[in-house]
Amino acid sequence: MSILRLIHRWVGIFLGLQMILWMVSGFIMSYYDHDMVEGNHLRKAPIRSSLTLTPVNDLSQILASLPLGEQILNISAEYFRGQNIVKIRTDHATRMFDAKSGEYINIDADYAKTIARDDFTGEGDITTVSEIIAPTLETRESNGPGWRVDFNNAENSSLYLSAETGQIWERRHDQWRQFDFFWMLHIMDYQNRKSFNNWIVILASWISLWIALTGFIVLFESLSKGDFNFIAPLLARNKTTRFTVKSKDGHFNKSYSSKGHHTLFRVLAAENINLPTSCGGGGTCGLCRVQLKPAPKATPIDYRKLSKEEIREGYRLSCQHHQFDKSTISLPDSLFGKSKLSFKVD
Amino acid sequence: MNIRFLIRKYHRWLALFIGLQALIWIASGVYMVTVDLDYIHGDQLAHKMDEPIRENYQNLISFAEIQQLYPSASKIELVQWLGAAHYRLSDDDGSHLIDARTAHVISPLTRDDALRVAEYHFAQEGNIINITLLTDQKNAPSELNGRTLPLWQVSFDDEIASNFYISPDSGILVTRRHEYWRMFDFLWMLHIMDYENRTDVNNLLLIISSILGVILSISGFWLLFYSFKKSRPQNVRRDK
Numbered sequence: 001m002s003i004l005r006l007i008h009r010w011v012g013i014f015l016g017l018q019m020i021l022w023m024v025s026g027f028i029m030s031y032y033d034h035d036m037v038e039g040n041h042l043r044k045a046p047i048r049s050s051l052t053l054t055p056v057n058d059l060s061q062i063l064a065s066l067p068l069g070e071q072i073l074n075i076s077a078e079y080f081r082g083q084n085i086v087k088i089r090t091d092h093a094t095r096m097f098d099a100k101s102g103e104y105i106n107i108d109a110d111y112a113k114t115i116a117r118d119d120f121t122g123e124g125d126i127t128t129v130s131e132i133i134a135p136t137l138e139t140r141e142s143n144g145p146g147w148r149v150d151f152n153n154a155e156n157s158s159l160y161l162s163a164e165t166g167q168i169w170e171r172r173h174d175q176w177r178q179f180d181f182f183w184m185l186h187i188m189d190y191q192n193r194k195s196f197n198n199w200i201v202i203l204a205s206w207i208s209l210w211i212a213l214t215g216f217i218v219l220f221e222s223l224s225k226g227d228f229n230f231i232a233p234l235l236a237r238n239k240t241t242r243f244t245v246k247s248k249d250g251h252f253n254k255s256y257s258s259k260g261h262h263t264l265f266r267v268l269a270a271e272n273i274n275l276p277t278s279c280g281g282g283g284t285c286g287l288c289r290v291q292l293k294p295a296p297k298a299t300p301i302d303y304r305k306l307s308k309e310e311i312r313e314g315y316r317l318s319c320q321h322h323q324f325d326k327s328t329i330s331l332p333d334s335l336f337g338k339s340k341l342s343f344k345v346d
Numbered sequence: 347m348n349i350r351f352l353i354r355k356y357h358r359w360l361a362l363f364i365g366l367q368a369l370i371w372i373a374s375g376v377y378m379v380t381v382d383l384d385y386i387h388g389d390q391l392a393h394k395m396d397e398p399i400r401e402n403y404q405n406l407i408s409f410a411e412i413q414q415l416y417p418s419a420s421k422i423e424l425v426q427w428l429g430a431a432h433y434r435l436s437d438d439d440g441s442h443l444i445d446a447r448t449a450h451v452i453s454p455l456t457r458d459d460a461l462r463v464a465e466y467h468f469a470q471e472g473n474i475i476n477i478t479l480l481t482d483q484k485n486a487p488s489e490l491n492g493r494t495l496p497l498w499q500v501s502f503d504d505e506i507a508s509n510f511y512i513s514p515d516s517g518i519l520v521t522r523r524h525e526y527w528r529m530f531d532f533l534w535m536l537h538i539m540d541y542e543n544r545t546d547v548n549n550l551l552l553i554i555s556s557i558l559g560v561i562l563s564i565s566g567f568w569l570l571f572y573s574f575k576k577s578r579p580q581n582v583r584r585d586k
Contacts, residue, residue: 034547077409197380197381
């Protein structure tokens with residue numbers, strides 16, 4: 001086999017597998033409830049506070065405490081867990097201060113635990129609290145320092161929150177982890193699971209598009225061939241066709257009659273004459289050839305698998321032609337030479 | 347009849363039913379992976395989105411003063427807006443935008459204000475051809491994905507028919523849309539088969555179709571494998 005054929009074959013196998021993976025992962029992702037995957041079921045409804053803000057004192061003192069060289073992008077006066085705070089976001093970090101005292105609010109491991117406990121509605125207790133310095137696979141949408149708080153519930157929940165603002169980043173659990181695995185398979189970004197603009201998936205999808213389009217051409221050939229024709233089989237339901245089967249050397253010669261509208265391959269199979277096939281009647285292996293008299297019009301698939309000379313001699317693929325009356329079907333002698341094959345002759 | 351014959355037959359029928367959708371999945375997938383997502387989001391269309399506050403806080407109206415003016419405010423922000431410091435606050439009446447130097451209330455934005463915001467942030471070549479204040483939630487453009495109105499819609503005459511959407515209350519450039527985004531959104535709809543809201547990935551049609559897709563792809567793969575088998579075994583000679 002030439003190297004090109006080999007490559008073609010293996011690319012076909014890989015893409016065929018990827019096609020299955022796309023379908024399976026697509027199914028899983030549509031089957032898993034999106035809200036559940038996002039962990040919204042773990043979340044306690046936030047308490048709406050109707051407090052009014054107490055005046056911010058001495059913001060300039062807070063501002064003076066910021067490191068030099070940081071550019072302020074946003075200053076806000078708001079609530080955080082019932083506390084009046086001032087939040088300052090710079091190009092380097094976000095910091096929170098008590099609005100009254102101006103004191104820096106440090107979200108340490110203990111505080112992170114309290115925040116997570118208050119947000120969590122599931123069962124189970126906190127097992128570990130660990131620091132997040134760089135984004136992990138489970139916190140890839142968030143930047144900055146954070147805390148991971150693990151619970152020992154059945155779903156193995158992990159809450160992630162910002163160490164700067166105390167905001168819950170993510171509510172992860174086993175179903176999300178499964179979902180994320182399938183997401184990875186779907187977008188083929190095996191490292192970060194984030195970008196679906198990677199070259200592997202671009203290449204794979206373009207080749208798949210080509211395969212799908214050629215698949216459609218095959219499908220339409222099937223359509224024109226009448227595989228999806230409901231009327232012809234219905235009309236021919238009770239119609240009897242008579243045909244003769246003989247071996248090339250004339251040693252075997254027998255007449256049959258059959259009702260209906262089937263391919264010759266099927267008709268012969270019903271008479272216990274099993275022609276060789278490896279594709280199962282798809283017209284791709286070219287094994288089920290027979291010589292027909294009179295010879296029907298050759299199909300494009302016949303032309304693909306048989307030589308012009310053979311076609312002129314009346315060779316056709318038996319899976320591509322339907323039974324017709326007063327036909328003679330010649331089979332290769334080799335079929336009769338094998339002792340395994342026996343024909344029922346009454 | 348052997349198993350391959352059955353699979354062949356079955357695959358063909360399944361392909362007829364689900365094949366078109368499979369083609370749509372692949373074609374829409376090709377578009378979504380090939381066109382850069384940041385471009386789809388319109389990152390290249392807007393700039394100067396998150397600028398630092400240049401003015402010295404001492405020279406601005408203080409938080410305490412704003413709080414006196416708006417005692418019911420539940421959140422007050424000091425931000426840079428159109429190159430100058432502004433307060434953005436939310437109270438029972440919604441969002442307000444206030445000049446931090448003069449306490450002048452900017453919101454709700456006038457047509458001229460919206461034009462200035464759009465021109466300030468637009469990072470591409472092109473002129474504004476239309477400015478409309480959208481207020482009718484029922485007839486909101488579908489490209490807003492259900493965002494709350496009112497919003498100023500500012501349209502540009504650039505090649506990709508960009509639209510900016512600006513909140514008249516907060517002065518924020520809420521979102522931007524262009525032809526590639528619209529195409530992405532349309533293909534996303536076809537991809538997840540939620541033809542109504544384009545958001546629900548858990549719809550029954552998609553679940554059923556994807557199950558059929560799994561069967562289609564597995565049976566197709568099976569057939570592919572058989573096609574690879576040797577085309578002409580020895581026991582069938584070509585009769586000369």
